Amino acid sequence: xxxxxxxxxxxxxxxxxxxxxxxxxxxxxxxxxxxxxxxxxxxxxxxxxxxxxxxxxxxxxxxxxxxxxxxxxxxxxxxxxxxxxxxxxxxxxxxxxxxxxxxxxxxxxxxxxxxxxxxxxxxxxxxxxxxxxxxxxxxxxxxxxxxxxxxxxxxxxxxxxxxxxxxxxxxxxxxxxxxxxxxxxxxxxxxxxxxxxxxxxxxxxxxxxxxxxxxxxxxxxxxxxxxxxxxxxxxxxxxxxxxxxxxxxxxxxxxxxxxxxxxxxxxxxxxxxxxxxxxxxxxxxxxxxxxxxxxxxxxxxxxxxxx
Amino acid sequence: xxxxxxxxxxxxxxxxxxxxxxxxxxxxxxxxxxxxxxxxxxxxxxxxxxxxxxxxxxxxxxxxxxxxxxxxxxxxxxxxxxxxxxxxxxxxxxxxxxxxxxxxxxxxxxxxxxxxxxxxxxxxxxxxxxxxxxxxxxxxxxxxxxxxxxxxxxxxxxxxxxxxxxxxxxxxxxxxxxxxxxxxxxxxxxxxxxxxxxxxxxxxxxxxxxxxxxxxxxxxxxxxxxxxxxxxxxxxxxxxxxxxxxxxxxxxxxxxxxxxxxxxxxxxxxxxxxxxxxxxxxxxxxxxxxxxxxxxxxxxxxxxxx
Numbered sequence: 001x002x003x004x005x006x007x008x009x010x011x012x013x014x015x016x017x018x019x020x021x022x023x024x025x026x027x028x029x030x031x032x033x034x035x036x037x038x039x040x041x042x043x044x045x046x047x048x049x050x051x052x053x054x055x056x057x058x059x060x061x062x063x064x065x066x067x068x069x070x071x072x073x074x075x076x077x078x079x080x081x082x083x084x085x086x087x088x089x090x091x092x093x094x095x096x097x098x099x100x101x102x103x104x105x106x107x108x109x110x111x112x113x114x115x116x117x118x119x120x121x122x123x124x125x126x127x128x129x130x131x132x133x134x135x136x137x138x139x140x141x142x143x144x145x146x147x148x149x150x151x152x153x154x155x156x157x158x159x160x161x162x163x164x165x166x167x168x169x170x171x172x173x174x175x176x177x178x179x180x181x182x183x184x185x186x187x188x189x190x191x192x193x194x195x196x197x198x199x200x201x202x203x204x205x206x207x208x209x210x211x212x213x214x215x216x217x218x219x220x221x222x223x224x225x226x227x228x229x230x231x232x233x234x235x236x237x238x239x240x241x242x243x244x245x246x247x248x249x250x251x252x253x254x255x256x257x258x259x260x261x262x263x264x265x266x267x268x269x270x271x272x273x274x275x276x277x278x279x280x281x282x283x284x285x286x287x288x289x290x291x292x293x294x295x296x297x298x299x300x301x302x303x304x305x306x307x
Numbered sequence: 308x309x310x311x312x313x314x315x316x317x318x319x320x321x322x323x324x325x326x327x328x329x330x331x332x333x334x335x336x337x338x339x340x341x342x343x344x345x346x347x348x349x350x351x352x353x354x355x356x357x358x359x360x361x362x363x364x365x366x367x368x369x370x371x372x373x374x375x376x377x378x379x380x381x382x383x384x385x386x387x388x389x390x391x392x393x394x395x396x397x398x399x400x401x402x403x404x405x406x407x408x409x410x411x412x413x414x415x416x417x418x419x420x421x422x423x424x425x426x427x428x429x430x431x432x433x434x435x436x437x438x439x440x441x442x443x444x445x446x447x448x449x450x451x452x453x454x455x456x457x458x459x460x461x462x463x464x465x466x467x468x469x470x471x472x473x474x475x476x477x478x479x480x481x482x483x484x485x486x487x488x489x490x491x492x493x494x495x496x497x498x499x500x501x502x503x504x505x506x507x508x509x510x511x512x513x514x515x516x517x518x519x520x521x522x523x524x525x526x527x528x529x530x531x532x533x534x535x536x537x538x539x540x541x542x543x544x545x546x547x548x549x550x551x552x553x554x555x556x557x558x559x560x561x562x563x564x565x566x567x568x569x570x571x572x573x574x575x576x577x578x579x580x581x582x583x584x585x586x587x588x589x590x591x592x593x594x595x596x597x598x599x600x601x602x603x604x605x606x607x608x609x610x611x612x613x
């Protein structure tokens with residue numbers, strides 16, 4: 001077990017270096033210099049001073065080594081090109097808790113409700129609860145999220161006037177983003193858990209349990225649920241990152257000062273260090289989540305450990 | 308010597324050769340799957356709607372008397388009428404034509420991206436599974452590295468790096484890591500096939516590795532690949548809509564359903580028809596592909612036969 005964790009961790013670090021390398025050289029290969037978007041005619045000295053300040057005058061490979069050193073030894077992701085004196089790390093540290101809170105609450109509610117609905121739909125297959133759940137799931141997966149957000153802002157913010165359509169500050173502002181985030185998660189999990197439940201109910205060991213006369217509730221609780229829920233763990237890593245990437249749209253539309261909001265605006269501003277830094281942050285988050293889930297998975301599913 | 312008279316050897320009735328005749332035409336796997344798919348009413352309706360949508364995208368702009376790029380300042384934001392069936396947009400362009408032209412782009416992106424990533428994934432996964440050993444290990448490690456960057460981030464980064472967004476760059480951005488998931492599941496499916504006897508037989512007969520992959524591995528994984536394509540088409544259409552909203556999608560004057568919807572959502576309170584039609588098309592396409600995918604999965608899965 002310890003060896004497995006060590007192996008996975010080492011591989012995660014290698015992956016991380018590869019991701020940083022690729023992203024770094026990709027961002028540097030964008031034609032045009034980062035100053036082009038800000039001012040048209042700068043004196044040559046100013047340009048050079050700017051380049052020197054951000055270390056852009058050094059050879060590319062040296063820049064890369066400096067960046068790598070910054071990431072791993074000093075947890076430094078550089079400084080925003082657009083807003084002087086604002087380190088990328090600071091922006092991430094300030095904004096990601098906001099995204100994490102909005103998205104996290106939505107994710108927890110969504111996962112819980114989604115799993116419950118999926119189980120319900122599987123147990124009541126082809127009865128009305130199944131149809132209701134599948135209707136919700138289909139609604140959540142067929143409408144683009146910006147349309148759902150627009151409609152909700154209009155219904156709750158303009159017509160009913162019960163919630164502020166956008167903004168940030170009070171708990172009322174959080175209700176809509178959290179609900180919509182949860183809604184998307186519900187749709188994904190309900191479908192996934194239902195399929196997984198139906199698959200498990202079809203297994204021979206459930207037939208055996210029935211044949212030996214176990215009560216239905218015991219079969220479901222003891223034999224089906226645990227086996228059906230383990231696959232749901234595997235999609236949890238992408239759900240967590242989905243919290244942050246899904247925030248690209250919702251934070252922009254609700255004007256929430258989260259990390260997705262800044263990521264999108266830094267793309268539009270050609271703020272390359274910010275884009276690079278945030279991408280690296282997302283990659284770290286995703287890799288660490290996957291590592292953790294891999295370990296959790298081996299704990300809850302003994303079959304994986306045997307290999 | 309006793310002789311047995313010949314008449315003792317006549318056949319007394321079971322001369323009916325029709326015992327060997329086939330009562331019904333022989334049915335292979337694909338015909339059977341099609342037969343079972345046809346019995347699934349919902350999936351058939353979805354298929355018909357999709358065919359209609361594709362036909363509309365192909366023919367509606369040709370048949371319409373309007374042009375998607377001709378602006379008409381005197382007729383902005385017109386509601387749907389007998390002349391302009393879907394109304395007109397903020398430049399007075401006919402929405403009916405624009406919706407179907409946008410559909411061309413959206414469907415092209417969905418279909419092409421799904422096919423491209425599926426092809427690359429199949430070949431990659433097939434080679435990894437066939438070679439095995441360290442080749443397999445290195446190839447799968449590469450995939451794991453690529454997969455560990457969130458998909459949307461890759462697409463956004465690629466669109467930023469590639470600069471101006473046209474159909475080609477969008478497709479490249481979406482498929483550059485889109486094939487990884489396919490490669491993974493194709494590989495695991497092929498590993499299963501590799502351990503079966505007919506592969507051994509082919510190897511013994513000296514069939515080249517390339518041919519084994521093409522002739523034996525891929526046809527045997529075809530059913531799950533088809534199901535996967537059906538489910539990935541709508542997700543690519545969705546990604547394109549998402550990119551359009553961020554301003555990284557198809558650039559004007561070109562358009563797509565995502566671009567139409569995102570440009571209309573700002574004014575939707577006053578001109579709901581501009582948002583409603585493209586969104587209806589996206590939703591309908593997503594729904595139909597999902598339902599058809601469900602139907603295909605049931606039809607192609609031998610396990611669901613009981």
